Amino acid sequence: MRRIDLTKAQTARSSTIRDINRQIVLNYVRDRGPISRADIARITELQRSTVSTIVEELKSEGLIEEIGAGASTGGRRPTLLRLRAAGATAIGVDIKPSSTTIATSDLMGRVILREELPNSSRPDEMSARIIECVRDFAARDETGTVAGVGVSIPGLIDPDTGRAIYIPFFKWRDWAIAEEIERATGLVARVDNDANAAALAELWFGRPEIGDSRDFIMVLVAEGIGTGIVFDGQIYRGERGAAGEFGHMIVGQHAPVACSCGNHDCWEAFSSERATVARYLGRTTPGVGGDAGEGGARHISFSEVVERALGGEQAAIDSLTETAHFLGVGVSNMIVGLSPESVVIGGQITRAWSIVSALFEETIQRSVRRGLPSARIVASTLNEPTLMGAISLVLARKFGLPED
Secondary structure, eight states: OOOOOTTTOOOOOTTHHHHHHHHHHHHHHHHHOSEEHHHHHHHHTOOHHHHHHHHHHHHHTTSEEEEEEOOOSSSSOOEEEEEOOSSOOEEEEEEOSSEEEEEEEOTTOOEEEEEEEEOOSSHHHHHHHHHHHHHHHHHHOTTOOOOEEEEEESSEEETTTTEEEEETTTTEEEEOHHHHHHHHHOOOEEEEEHHHHHHHHHHHHSOHHHHTOSSEEEEEESSSEEEEEEETTEEEOOGGGOTTOGGGSBOOSSOSSOOTTSOSSBHHHHHSHHHHHHHHHHHHSTTOOGGGGGSSSSOOOHHHHHHHHHTTOHHHHHHHHHHHHHHHHHHHHHHHHHOOSEEEEESGGGGGHHHHHHHHHHHHHHHSOTTSOOOEEEEOOOSSHHHHHHHHHHHHHHHSOOOO
16 A cells, blocks of 8 residues: 655545547557547447547647558458557767767657667757757658657766756766757757666567566666666656766676776776776777777777677677676675666666576576576667667657656
8 A cells, every 4th residue: 555645645636537438549559550439448348439539639740640441240341450660759869979860750659760870079069969850850750749858878867957956977967958958959859868768668669578567777878877667557757857877886896998987896887888888899809808898909889799799709798798797796795685577787788688587697696595586688679779778768659648
């Protein structure tokens, strides 16, 4: 039984039941379409007249469409409904340390247009580049159905204000990117941490068993380590959006690279893509080791290390398995502390799942004490989890209940 928080409690509006029914109908069309009005009424036990009224509203808003008649079950053939796929509904802005990708998508999350932008060292220039591209994408959509902009950022975000409190890789503080986008474009903008956004994308577009989970953790392996926590089917953000900063928990000493916070004992410093590259360079380049691997005698990307490992190169395999060991240590700590149903690993490391998955399991099984529940460890099926996360920030508002 959940205790009512009287400081946040609100009485139900007269439209609350109508809003809930509307979203139920919309989500049935999304998840089970093509589907008829009669089937929705039967499954939900809503009145046929209620379903018909809601369907007409959703059609007029351009969210669903009729696609013809289905098979007869003895009477008149039913008219089938599906989501309206034409036109852009969301614009996603995926900011990474290396570059920024901006894309439009339809209601199903299918990417329509995309563009990659070089990053700027200055937040005002970065805002200008993003706004110019968002305006261009919005102008190209002749249907006028773009509902908003979602922004995924590798840093600490205040979800209430849409401000980036701190982005370690850029050393930016208090970047009001949501406010700037809204003021310049007139579109509603939502901003979240990249790992939270990726977790949201797993809910909407990931494996069915993850979308059906009530509790899971998304571990995003990239230049850093991010974690998105889902409790009871909702992203858990904590006070001022600071939940999930597990990348800074201490798991050892003398890591191969510095964490984004500058320390050498954080989980991120042992388990990130940068750590893997540094390990590889330390094994293959004489005189290069530790932090020197980040900017040492020769450059190699994490993707190249993965390719070499898949090709059988032992130094690459050893570098990846060492990273997998430390990833497993951190995941074990989260399983013991939070007891999720599943842990989803996202990022390019999933391409090497055949190499690293057994070591994950071995480390976790050894670390989680006998008698305590473990969790499923699965690879994300999303090719671009943070871009899909940015898009999900918009689509989740379409398919979820409206916020006051």
